[in-house]
Amino acid sequence: MEDEREFIVTPWEVRGEVDYDKLIREFGTMPINDDLLNRIKKHTNDLHPFLRRKIFFSHRDFDWILDKYENNEKFFLYTGRGPSGHTHLGHLIPWIFTKYLQDKFDTELYFQMTDDEKFLHNPELSLNETINYAYDNALDVIALGFDPKKTFIFLDTEYMKTIYKIAIQFSKHVTFSTVKAAFGFNSSTNIGMIFFPSIQAAPCFFPSVLKGKNIPCLIPAAIDQSVYWRVARDVAPKLGFYKPAEIHSKFFPSLMKGGKMSASEPESAIFTTDSLEQAERKVKNAFTGGQATIKEQKEKGGNPEICPVYFYDYFLFDFDDKSLSETYNNCKNGCLLCGEHKERLAKSVKDFLSDHQKKREKAKNIIDKFILRD
Amino acid sequence: MEDEREFIVTPWEVRGEVDYDKLIREFGTMPINDDLLNRIKKHTNDLHPFLRRKIFFSHRDFDWILDKYENNEKFFLYTGRGPSGHTHLGHLIPWIFTKYLQDKFDTELYFQMTDDEKFLHNPELSLNETINYAYDNALDVIALGFDPKKTFIFLDTEYMKTIYKIAIQFSKHVTFSTVKAAFGFNSSTNIGMIFFPSIQAAPCFFPSVLKGKNIPCLIPAAIDQSVYWRVARDVAPKLGFYKPAEIHSKFFPSLMKGGKMSASEPESAIFTTDSLEQAERKVKNAFTGGQATIKEQKEKGGNPEICPVYFYDYFLFDFDDKSLSETYNNCKNGCLLCGEHKERLAKSVKDFLSDHQKKREKAKNIIDKFILRD
Structure with a gap:
């Protein structure tokens, strides 16, 4: 059964229905088990949903x-964003979790905007566009409430003097063979992309260089980025640094059938810059796990296991386990109709967006406190 | 005959007796003919030796x-140096000529120190070493008398914020196939070196970017660097820039038999940091085109065509054509013995070094006027 479900997970593409257990085996990572959760809880008191x-x-x-x-x-946190468009709700997942880690462990965060990568990868994007998106996306990061004293957001193109010195030391240990195998690069790949893994690796190490001591690095990110850290971990000891540690999230589901939210399919995702009306329309048009008719739904019940509307509650809009469980059961037993559920979710999404957009506006006044430049 | 003489000319290696006519054909460049010389002379009045x-x-x-x-x-000049060691007399040839062009055409000069490249290419060199050599070599550039108002010397690692933005726009148009064919890179080449041609290309264009208009670029350099500009010329129109123009020098000969001066064979070259005694010893130990004994020399005469001591006069130590011609004839007819000729050259070299080293010391006080940093 498992092998029949085809899926692809790379830093540039996630397609199909992802089997996360299989990913753990393929990427050679460790599952987060109850022992680890209990250990985390000792420090955080509560466990983030x-x-x-x-x-x-x-x-x-x-x-x-x-x-x-x-x-x-103490460790520091490192995560980032490839600014190829506006921020959607899926992008917020690792950032919200990063904020939680910053609060609970009182850590510094280095946040990389890979404006260079998105320019190099996408034939359609100019460097000005990716730089503009980087500043736009930074507002969403700041809106989540990161501590300006401990959060350093940088665009690669604006912090390159610092980054490059580390990146070339890294790149001296990485051959074309390595990046070919790890990233699927080939003879037609442009030489900027070929070098880029060094740029994404550099922030694992430069806080250590800047502070003159080896500091552990923890990277919260969606699992598709893991290949970058795998290469970074191989090279780290050769440069005398700790290997970066990682914690990986699943992909936020699409509003359409299957897959993850994607900026290239605007209807599959809700963007932080969407108007409340747009957001409501997208929720109302979403695919669901419901039956074809109200009559059937009441008789057979719905399938929350395949339902984006339920996933939205699960990922982001109902952190109360009891309430979520009720939703699940009411859907299963046919008491909750898709229309009602969408109505409720649309309200939650609009409340969230309305609040986030206010914070996003305020972020414009304090963005300079966060941006790191050479 | 020609094909039996084997030689190699790449940016990282020059070996064997170079056939310059063959290089012109292989590299697809143009010889400098009398028409061009006459045209230059209209602007410069005199022709540089x-x-x-x-x-x-x-x-x-x-x-x-x-x-x-x-x-x-107006055009600007761009040249540079790979700071892998101290400067030797051979390095000065393109720089002396660049100074002549700056004076005659009243042009700006951008001088690139590729500290990154030399670090990436040489397993033995640390980045600190190449940075230190860059500053050391810059003193030799400045000692030649460039105009501080019109001369901008930069280390790649210190000017990377400016360079990188242009370099990635360049690299988006250059695939691994291209650099493999042009530079002989392969799967074992490190990804820093693979990207590096973008870094060396960037200064052809960034003065245009900084000044907001397309400015012609002329690169005086030894011919081994030509492959970089060939790639740069291919990409330039895609970025809306003029193709850089080039003017190529031959290699300064080795004091030993055959080949060019090389930093990796210290006895083959006189370094600007050599003591006068060291320099004298190297000249005295040089290979010559002379006969085995004084008697034979007087009877048969010497061979200036293969003689480093004569080449030194030709390249750098006797710019008076009449005097050089006398030296040639006196060598040929056996009147000039190798010992005498070496004695005379040793004096010229020591005079030059002594003067250059004074200027080099003074350069330490004004180096900040020349260095461009982000």
């Missing part, structure tokens, strides 16, 4: 990060 | 640069 619900489901060396932390060796 | 003696022997689009100049469209 993303952990309880296994939305963050996989890791490398997160246990080692806790060893270090318990040994009074 | 490097032109008269065909030490600068090849070009691409130098005639186009003169078209532009005559049409009141």
Whole structure:
């Protein structure tokens, strides 16, 4: 059964219905198990719903990060964004979780905007466009409430003097063979993209360089980025640095049938810049796990397991486990009709967006506190 | 005959006895002919000995640069140095000629120190070492008397914020196939080196970007660098820039038998940091075109055509054509013995070094006027 479901997960493409257990085996990562959750809880008191619900489901060396932390060796957080368009709700998942980690462990965060990568990868995008998206996306990061004293957002093109010095030391240990195998590059790949894995690796190390001591690095990110850190982890010891640790999230589901939210299919995703009307329309037009008619729905019940409307509650709009469980049961037993459920979700989404957009506006006044430049 | 002489000319290696006519054919450049020399002379009044003696022997689009100049469209000069060690006399040839062009055409000069490349290429060199050599080598550039108001020396690692933005636009048009064919890169080449041709191409264009208008670029350099500009010329029109023009020098000969001066064979070259005693010893130990004994030399005469001591006069230490011709004839007819000739050259070299080293010391006080940083 499992092998019949085809899916692809690369840093540039996620397609098909993802089998996350299979990904853990293929990528050679570790599942987040109850032992690890209990250990996290000792430090955080409560467990974030993303952990309880296994939305963050996989890791490398997160246990080692806790060893270090318990040994009074603080880590820093590193995550980022490829600014190829506006931010959608799926992008917020790792960032919300990163904010939780910053709060609970009192850590610094380095946030990379890969304006260079998105320009190099996408024939349609100019560098000005990716730079503009980077600043636009930064507002969404800031709107989530990160601590300006401990959060450093940088665009690759504006912080390259610092990045490049580390990147070339990294790249001296990485051959074309390596990136060909890891990223599927070939003879037609442009030489900017070929070098780019060095740029994405550099922030694992430059806080250590800047502070003159080896600092553990934890990267919260969607699992599609894992290949970058795999190469980074291979090279780290050769440069005298700790291997970066990782904690991986699943992909936020599409509003359409199957797959993840995608900026290239605007109807599949709700963007933070959507108007409330647009957002409502997208929710109302969403695919569901419901039956064809109200009569059938009342008789047979719906399928929350395949329903984007239910997934939205699960991922982001109902963090109350009891309430979510009621939704699930009411859907299953036919008491909750898709129309009602969509109505309720549309309201939650609009409330969220309306609040987020206010914070996003305010972020424009404080963005300079966050941006790191050479 | 020609095909039996094996030689290799790449940006990283020059080996064997170079056939410059063959290089012109292989690289597809143009010889500098009398028509071009006469045209240059109209603007410069006198011809630099490097032109008269065909030490600068090849070009691409130098005639186009003169078209532009005559049409009141000023060009800028771009050259550079790979700082893998101290400067030797051979490195000075293109720089002395560049200074002549700056004086005669009143042009700006952008001088690139590829500290990144030398670090990436050489397994033995650390980045700190190449950075230190870059500053050391810059003193030699400045000692030649460039105009501080019109001369901009930059280390790649310190000017990367500016360079990178242009370099990635360049690299988007260059595939691995292209650099594989042009530079002989393969699967074992590190990804920093693979990207590097973009970094060396960028200064052909960034003065245009910084000034907001397309400015013709002329690159005086030894011919081994030509492959970089060939790639740069292919891409330039795709970015809306002029193709850079080039003027190429021959290699300064080794003091030992055959080949060019090489930093990797210290006895083959005189470094600007050599003591006068070291320099004298190297000249005295040089290979010559002389006979085995004084008696034979007086009877048969020497061979200036293969003699490094004569080449030194030809390239750098006797710019008086009449005097050089006398030296040639006196060697040929056995009147000039190798010992005498070496004695005379040693004095010239020591005079030159002594003067250069004073200017080099003074350069330490004004280096900040020349260095461009982000």
